[in-house]
Amino acid sequence: MVATIINGDEIAKTIRKEIKVEVDMLKAKGIDPGLVVIIVGEDPASQVYVRKKGEACNEMGICSETAMLPASTTEEELLELVDKYNKDPKFDGVLVQVPLPKHISEERVLLRIDPSKDVDGFHPMNVGKMLVGADCYLPCTPHGCQELLMRSGNDPAGKHVVVLGRSNIVGKPVACMLIQKAKGADATVTVCHSRTKNIAEITRQADILIAAIGQPKFVKADMVKDGVVVIDVGVNRIADATKKSGTRLVGDVDFDEVSKKAKAITPVPGGVGPMTITMLMKNTVQAAKVHHGLVEKC
Numbered sequence: 682m683v684a685t686i687i688n689g690d691e692i693a694k695t696i697r698k699e700i701k702v703e704v705d706m707l708k709a710k711g712i713d714p715g716l717v718v719i720i721v722g723e724d725p726a727s728q729v730y731v732r733k734k735g736e737a738c739n740e741m742g743i744c745s746e747t748a749m750l751p752a753s754t755t756e757e758e759l760l761e762l763v764d765k766y767n768k769d770p771k772f773d774g775v776l777v778q779v780p781l782p783k784h785i786s787e788e789r790v791l792l793r794i795d796p797s798k799d800v801d802g803f804h805p806m807n808v809g810k811m812l813v814g815a816d817c818y819l820p821c822t823p824h825g826c827q828e829l830l831m832r833s834g835n836d837p838a839g840k841h842v843v844v845l846g847r848s849n850i851v852g853k854p855v856a857c858m859l860i861q862k863a864k865g866a867d868a869t870v871t872v873c874h875s876r877t878k879n880i881a882e883i884t885r886q887a888d889i890l891i892a893a894i895g896q897p898k899f900v901k902a903d904m905v906k907d908g909v910v911v912i913d914v915g916v917n918r919i920a921d922a923t924k925k926s927g928t929r930l931v932g933d934v935d936f937d938e939v940s941k942k943a944k945a946i947t948p949v950p951g952g953v954g955p956m957t958i959t960m961l962m963k964n965t966v967q968a969a970k971v972h973h974g975l976v977e978k979c
C-alpha cells in the first residue's frame with residue numbers, strides 16, 4: 682500500500698479561511714480578537730513557533746503581541762506580566778510558550794493564566810473540563826490531530842488508537858480527547874511511554890498511531906500494520922549535510938519506511954505543526970466571543 686499524504690498545510694489553509702470569515706464577522710460587530718504570546722529565553726525552535734503564531738494572527742486579522750523576555754527573567758516577573766495581560770481587555774488569549782527556563786515553575790505560571798484567556802487549554806481548570814467532557818478550550822496540538830483525522834476521512838470512532846508519549850501537551854490530552862463520547866472521538870485508546878514493555882507489539886495493533894515522543898524516526902515499518910493511519914507529532918531537527926542549513930526536520934516516524942505500509946500519514950514538516958497554530962487561532966476567536974457575551978462561558 683502506498684499511503685495518502687494527509688496534507689496539514691492544505692487542511693490548515695481551509696480552516697484558516699473559515700476562521701477568517703468569523704474574524705471579519707466579529708470585526709463588523711466592533712470586536713477585535715487579540716492574542717499575546719509570551720516567550721522566555723532564546724530556544725530557537727520556540728522562536729520559530731512563536732513567530733509563526735504572530736504571522737498567523739496577521740493573516741487572520743487577529744491583533745497580536747509577542748512579549749520576548751530574557752532567559753534571566755524571574756518567575757515573579759513572569760507572573761506579574763501574566764497578571765497584566767490577564768487584566769488587559771485588548772487580549773482575549775494569553776499564551777506562555779513552553780518549555781520555560783528551569784528556574785521557573787511551569788505549573789505555577791500556567792495556573793496564573795486567566796482560564797477564560799487560556800487559549801492553549803493548559804490551565805488545570807480547562808484540563809479538568811476536558812477530562813469530564815465539558816466545554817473548554819481544547820489544547821491546540823491534540824485538537825489539530827483530531828481535525829487532521831476527521832478532515833482526511835479517518836474518523837477514530839470505534840478504532841484502536843495507540844498514542845506514543847504521555848506529555849501534558851500532547852500524549853495525555855490527545856488520549857483523553859479521543860476516548861470522549863463525542864464526535865471525532867469514541868476511540869479505544871492505548872498509551873505507550875518509556876516504561877512500556879514490548880512497544881512494537883502494541884503499536885502493531887493500532888488502526889491509528891499518534892507519535893509524540895520527540896525521537897527522530899522512532900517508528901519503523903515493522904512496528905505498524907498494513908493500512909495504519911499515522912499522525913506524526915514529532916518535530917526533530919537532525920544533521921543533514923545535503924542541506925544548506927546543515928539540518929533538516931524529521932518526525933517521530935520513519936516516513937520513507939512507514940509510508941509504504943500505511944493507508945494515510947502526515948508529513949513533517951507540513952503535518953501537525955500548521956494545525957497547532959490554526960487551532961490556536963480558532964481558540965482565540967472563541968475567547969473573543971466568550972469575552973463579548975456572544976457565546977456561553979468556556
Ligand code: L34
Pocket residue numbers: 729730733776777778779780801821822850916930949950951952953954955957958
Ligand atoms: N504554550 N507551548 C505552548 N503552546 C503550544 O501550542 C506549544 N507548541 C509546542 C511547543 N510549546 C508550546 C507549539 O506551538 C509545539 N508547537 C509547535 C508549533 C508550530 C509548529 C511546530 C510545533 C510548526 O509550525 N511546525 C512546522 C515546522 C516549523 C519549523 O520549520 O521548525 C511544521 O510544518 O511542522
